[in-house]
Amino acid sequence: MLLKTLRAHPIWAALIAFVLNVGIFLTIDTLKPPPMVDSLGNNAAGVPAPAGMLEAVNQLAPEALVVGVLCLIVTGLGWWRAVGFRSVLPGGLKFFIFPVVFLLGLYGTLTVLAVSDGAVDVFTWGVLSVTAAYVVNFLLVGFAEELMFRGILFEAFRTKLTPLLTVLVTALLFASVHLINLIHGASLQGTGDQILNAFALGVMLGALRLRVASIYPLMLFHGLWDIVAADFEMTHTPAATSATPTVTDTAGAGFQFDPFFLFQVLVPLLYGLFVYWRYSKSVKAGKISDRPALLDEQTTLNPAV
Numbered sequence: 585m586l587l588k589t590l591r592a593h594p595i596w597a598a599l600i601a602f603v604l605n606v607g608i609f610l611t612i613d614t615l616k617p618p619p620m621v622d623s624l625g626n627n628a629a630g631v632p633a634p635a636g637m638l639e640a641v642n643q644l645a646p647e648a649l650v651v652g653v654l655c656l657i658v659t660g661l662g663w664w665r666a667v668g669f670r671s672v673l674p675g676g677l678k679f680f681i682f683p684v685v686f687l688l689g690l691y692g693t694l695t696v697l698a699v700s701d702g703a704v705d706v707f708t709w710g711v712l713s714v715t716a717a718y719v720v721n722f723l724l725v726g727f728a729e730e731l732m733f734r735g736i737l738f739e740a741f742r743t744k745l746t747p748l749l750t751v752l753v754t755a756l757l758f759a760s761v762h763l764i765n766l767i768h769g770a771s772l773q774g775t776g777d778q779i780l781n782a783f784a785l786g787v788m789l790g791a792l793r794l795r796v797a798s799i800y801p802l803m804l805f806h807g808l809w810d811i812v813a814a815d816f817e818m819t820h821t822p823a824a825t826s827a828t829p830t831v832t833d834t835a836g837a838g839f840q841f842d843p844f845f846l847f848q849v850l851v852p853l854l855y856g857l858f859v860y861w862r863y864s865k866s867v868k869a870g871k872i873s874d875r876p877a878l879l880d881e882q883t884t885l886n887p888a889v
Contacts, residue, residue, distance in 0.1 A: 591662070594739070598737045608649060608650055619642040621641055624641070624711070627709055636814070636818045640818075641718055654728060658735075668797065670797060677796065677801060679795055679859055679862070680801055682855060683855065684805070691813050694816055695816045698819045705819040706718055706814075707815065722814065725807065726806035727807070730799055731803070733754050733757060733786065733789075739876060742876035747860075751790035751860065754790055755786030758783070762782050789805075791856040794860065795860075
């Protein structure tokens with residue numbers, strides 16, 4: 585009875601899933617269970633692990649829990665295909681070329697240059713098991729966040745909102761969860777910068793979701809984005825005890841305008857709008873459908889279909 589009611593009211597079902605998602609992390613923060621790893625120590629050369637790497641490794645269990653809960657919710661609702669577990673629309677994958685080039689060309693190149701200058705990053709620190717846990721954690725993050733925001737919430741809101749509003753609303757919700765970082769002691773501006781970054785990324789991913797239909801490439805790209813971007817932020821010189829300050833790490837420094845940060849935000853935002861424009865053209869030309877997946881399938885939303 586409950587599942588039938590939730591299927592008939594997809595937005596409520598999606599919001600409940602969203603609250604559960606956030607609630608898991610808040611509960612873990614409140615209970616503070618023992619971490620999987622207390623300390624990473626030094627590698628064979630005596631170099632300490634990049635700051636932030638320990639936290640990323642210890643997020644592995646909570647992320648796995650969130651993935652499990654979301655998968656149970658999607659299974660109960662019967663929404664697997666509706667939320668994007670389907671084949672990519674023809675010509676869709678080409679729209680990932682620019683984001684991948686931007687990601688590797690910006691963060692990847694800066695990290696490589698820092699390492700060549702004597703810095704240490706996640707992959708050059710040299711402990712394979714820890715690096716593997718780091719990579720798996722962010723792949724799970726990509727899976728969970730895309731399933732939640734560009735899957736469950738996205739398709740639910742599409743039953744009531746226009747495609748553009750769906751992209752913007754889910755991007756706002758995606759950005760809003762970064763307010764949790766304030767609980768971890770992040771600065772107000774640092775958190776604000778993360779919110780802006782997340783909103784821009786959310787717009788780009790939402791537009792890509794419309795154009796490609798499938799959620800598989802979004803999950804993979806999101807995981808890759810987090811792996812490369814977090815590696816860039818964790819990169820530090822061997823003698824340092826904390827990560828090199830990044831464009832979003834301005835605790836105690838007051839408001840600072842950084843053109844590089846503006847570039848980080850504007851590029852994915854503008855590309856997202858470009859992809860949405862291309863999607864709209866394809867819809868008008870009759871090449872792809874803009875009908876919401878939850879309305880396009882035989883569900884309790886439209887049993888007569």
